[in-house]
Amino acid sequence: MTGQGIAQILVYAVVLIALSYPLGLYMARVYAPAFRVRWLSGVEGGFYRLVRTEQNREQDWKSYSKSVLVFSIVFFGVLYAIQRLQGHLFLNPDHLQGVPSHIALNTTASFVTNTNWQYYGGEYTMSYLSQMAGLAVQQFVSAGVGMAVLVAVIRGFSRRSSQELGNFWVDLYRSLTYILLPLSLVLGVILISQGVPQTFAGHATAHTLEGASQTIARGPVALMIAIKQLGTNGGGFYNANSAVPFENPNGLTNFLEVISILLIPAAQVFMFGKMVLARRHAWMVFSAMFVVFAVALAIALPSEQHGSQTLRASGVNITQGHGQSGGNMADKEVRFGIANTALWATATTEASSGSVNGGHDALTAYGGAVPLVNMFFGEVIFGGVGSGLYGMFFYILIAVFIAGLMVGRTPEYLGKKIEARQIKYAAVGALFVPTMVLIMAAVSVVTKSGLESIFNPGAHGFTEALYAYTSQANNNGSAFAGYGATSFSATFGTVALIFGRFAPLLAALALAGSLAGKKVAPVSAGTFRTDGPTFVVLLVGVIILTAGLMIFPALTLGPIVEGLSH
Amino acid sequence: MLRDLRSSAIAVVVLTLLFGLALPALFTGFAQVAFSSQADGSLIKVHGQVVGSRLAAQAFTRPKYFHPRPSATAPPYNAGATTFANLGPTNPDLAKNVRTAALAILKLERPFNPGLTIGDIPVDAVTTSGSGIDPAISPAYAELQAPRVAAVRHLPLARVRELISDNTDGRSLGFLGEPAVNVLELNLALDREGSS
Numbered sequence: 001m002t003g004q005g006i007a008q009i010l011v012y013a014v015v016l017i018a019l020s021y022p023l024g025l026y027m028a029r030v031y032a033p034a035f036r037v038r039w040l041s042g043v044e045g046g047f048y049r050l051v052r053t054e055q056n057r058e059q060d061w062k063s064y065s066k067s068v069l070v071f072s073i074v075f076f077g078v079l080y081a082i083q084r085l086q087g088h089l090f091l092n093p094d095h096l097q098g099v100p101s102h103i104a105l106n107t108t109a110s111f112v113t114n115t116n117w118q119y120y121g122g123e124y125t126m127s128y129l130s131q132m133a134g135l136a137v138q139q140f141v142s143a144g145v146g147m148a149v150l151v152a153v154i155r156g157f158s159r160r161s162s163q164e165l166g167n168f169w170v171d172l173y174r175s176l177t178y179i180l181l182p183l184s185l186v187l188g189v190i191l192i193s194q195g196v197p198q199t200f201a202g203h204a205t206a207h208t209l210e211g212a213s214q215t216i217a218r219g220p221v222a223l224m225i226a227i228k229q230l231g232t233n234g235g236g237f238y239n240a241n242s243a244v245p246f247e248n249p250n251g252l253t254n255f256l257e258v259i260s261i262l263l264i265p266a267a268q269v270f271m272f273g274k275m276v277l278a279r280r281h282a283w284m285v286f287s288a289m290f291v292v293f294a295v296a297l298a299i300a301l302p303s304e305q306h307g308s309q310t311l312r313a314s315g316v317n318i319t320q321g322h323g324q325s326g327g328n329m330a331d332k333e334v335r336f337g338i339a340n341t342a343l344w345a346t347a348t349t350e351a352s353s354g355s356v357n358g359g360h361d362a363l364t365a366y367g368g369a370v371p372l373v374n375m376f377f378g379e380v381i382f383g384g385v386g387s388g389l390y391g392m393f394f395y396i397l398i399a400v401f402i403a404g405l406m407v408g409r410t411p412e413y414l415g416k417k418i419e420a421r422q423i424k425y426a427a428v429g430a431l432f433v434p435t436m437v438l439i440m441a442a443v444s445v446v447t448k449s450g451l452e453s454i455f456n457p458g459a460h461g462f463t464e465a466l467y468a469y470t471s472q473a474n475n476n477g478s479a480f481a482g483y484g485a486t487s488f489s490a491t492f493g494t495v496a497l498i499f500g501r502f503a504p505l506l507a508a509l510a511l512a513g514s515l516a517g518k519k520v521a522p523v524s525a526g527t528f529r530t531d532g533p534t535f536v537v538l539l540v541g542v543i544i545l546t547a548g549l550m551i552f553p554a555l556t557l558g559p560i561v562e563g564l565s566h
Numbered sequence: 567m568l569r570d571l572r573s574s575a576i577a578v579v580v581l582t583l584l585f586g587l588a589l590p591a592l593f594t595g596f597a598q599v600a601f602s603s604q605a606d607g608s609l610i611k612v613h614g615q616v617v618g619s620r621l622a623a624q625a626f627t628r629p630k631y632f633h634p635r636p637s638a639t640a641p642p643y644n645a646g647a648t649t650f651a652n653l654g655p656t657n658p659d660l661a662k663n664v665r666t667a668a669l670a671i672l673k674l675e676r677p678f679n680p681g682l683t684i685g686d687i688p689v690d691a692v693t694t695s696g697s698g699i700d701p702a703i704s705p706a707y708a709e710l711q712a713p714r715v716a717a718v719r720h721l722p723l724a725r726v727r728e729l730i731s732d733n734t735d736g737r738s739l740g741f742l743g744e745p746a747v748n749v750l751e752l753n754l755a756l757d758r759e760g761s762s
Contacts, residue, residue: 004741007741008741011741047580050576050577051576051577051580052569052572053573066567066570067570070567070574071570071573071574071578073574074571074574074575075574078578078582121647121649123646123648124647132586132587132590133582133586133587133590134586136585136586136590137581137582137585140585141581141585169573169577172577181589188593189596192597192604193600193601193604195604195620195621196604197604197605197606197607197608198593198594198597198598199594199597199598199606199607200594201606203646204606204607204609204619205616206609206616206617206618206619206624207616207617208617208618208624208625209617209618209624209626209631209754209757210624210627210628210631212625214618214622214624214643214644214645215644215645215646216609216618216619216622216645216646217646217647217648218606218607220590220593220594222593222597222605223589223590238648238697239647239648239649240648240649240698243648243695243696243697244648244696244697245621245622245699245700246607246619246621249608249621250735250742250743251737251742251743251744252738252739252742252743253738254742255738255742255743307689308655308656309655310655310656310660310661310664311655311664311689311693313661314664314665314668314684314692315668315684315685316664316668316684316685316687316688316689316691316692317685317686317687317689317706318689322706323704323705323706323707323708323709323745324688324689324690324704324705324706324707325704326688327689328689329689329690329693330655330660330693330694331650331651331652331653331694331695331696332693332696333696333697333702334635334700334703334704334744335700335702335735335746337744340743340744356696357696358650358696359650359651359696361650361652361653361654362650362651362653362655362660363655365655365656368655455652456652456653456654456657457658458654458656459656460654460656460657461654464654480654481649481652482652482653482654562655562656565656
């Protein structure tokens, strides 16, 4: 690690804050009832008429949840059908056949849940139609759904004596057209200018300098990559994702893509602060996230720079400097080097993005443990668009509850009394997914059909399985990609994807519903202050104590054993 | 329920048409006009024939060319089926592959690089890239190969080094990413050198 690498990371942090803060304030305005863009209000009104709703027709938490679920189920059917039928449909210049049923099922669940786990191999499995009108649409929509749900949940905190949380269709439409669309267009144009393809022409064939023939896959890539990064989706056009130069040609695109991963999730923290009129508190939530981010990076980066046991023992030169970045370059790209790959691996697993610019299976033992633990925290360190912050609320309430226990007083959060019912929802929201992950990972390493998916021998193979279910259940989508698709792993994974998305989502909406009706109590001397550094310490502590301790035994069987072995 | 179903069905159709077809079509149209070369895959043509893309490695085995990093795709450098190698840090196959690659490099380069040892080989030369089509090698690996290419082509070493430096993509905006030598462009420059 040199100053060069650290400087790139510091610039990253500064740019992230500088962009996400104003974006967050803008987003808070977008979701306000009075928001209107005059020249687009006709289109907006048209959409509401088409889906038979009105802007001011609000929904309680049950009705909101029902809209989310029905909408997701209908989209599920359409996306599945497109993949299965792609061989008979248009926009298929390379004549790819229909996607096999178990892969299509897993991929559909994966994209509807904003996960983008890739059991399929992008450029050689999916037709342009599937990529563009199937997968990329879901990259917009599943992100929009997460953003809508977050806004509804925040309204549960900000409203008093109310049952309503907003209108799902309005929140969805505004997320899509006023936030995701303009950002994707800007990023997409920059990406094309740097070399990311955007064409309907089929693959190109080159006659190489040594006389061989080379197939070069291309397609409508740039727009998909933009929304893939911005919507914490992560499913790439190409199998090797953003490691492929056609998705990520150079240092500039890499920087913008890795900024995009955390941009909206970080902005949502500031949006929240504005919506509940607690900006100092929002800064503290941001700080807690940032602290975990910095610590994770401080482990991942030196581990990768230090290199793996195998590379150190091989005798080749892994020292940084003299024209190379050194370190663990296995499954990494020269133009990114160690610093940018470690930064990406950390960011992509703290947001529920899961896009990668290098292979995670080849990360060093501890370098690979960082993404694993990041995901296991529940994707709340910035987290997925929408889902990150509503997931964080579970931990915040538990933290506030613990603080309340310490002083022997009913806890309050943002003026609302937190009682048994809220804590139950928060506990379900925080604990359901990690519990499910541990059970599923255990089943997958003791059953014969589960073991077939494992690629690497020894402790690393166990980590592959643990990583697979942690990633899918937390809707991340990055992989120790040696872990193979069998009909068992694809089907089992589908269960993880769906429950991992909708259990916390419903818990969050139920929580918001139960809070919206409460009155706001005035702050008193006994109120635990959530706008100071004590809160940051407590929140980080709660995350580590709940999720961290749950995964620790499993870590000792995987990355820690591997890290200690030679 | 029925009401949600109807709204959802309409929304799914509308959103798929807008975000899945209309938007990409307009965007592709714009891309083809504004950045046609990049939008088509940054293809390089020589005498009207496509010889590769500046963003994809291709196989080079002849001694007169600079060689790219190892690739895990099938066949190697398949820009139609990118993949990682996925070998874990303690996988014995990783040790074997690294050793095989290092020995091959020593055998190839030693005649032009007397005293070359395994400790002189930069790590990117013996590890698979992330994409399998990493178009670049580190400047260190290019420097290692330079004496061979110069000798085989009867070019002064200084000229080869100059070409390496001409075909090195520095850090974007001066500080983002790592310096990377584009192998295909470098080899094309060498071929032009020979024919002039």
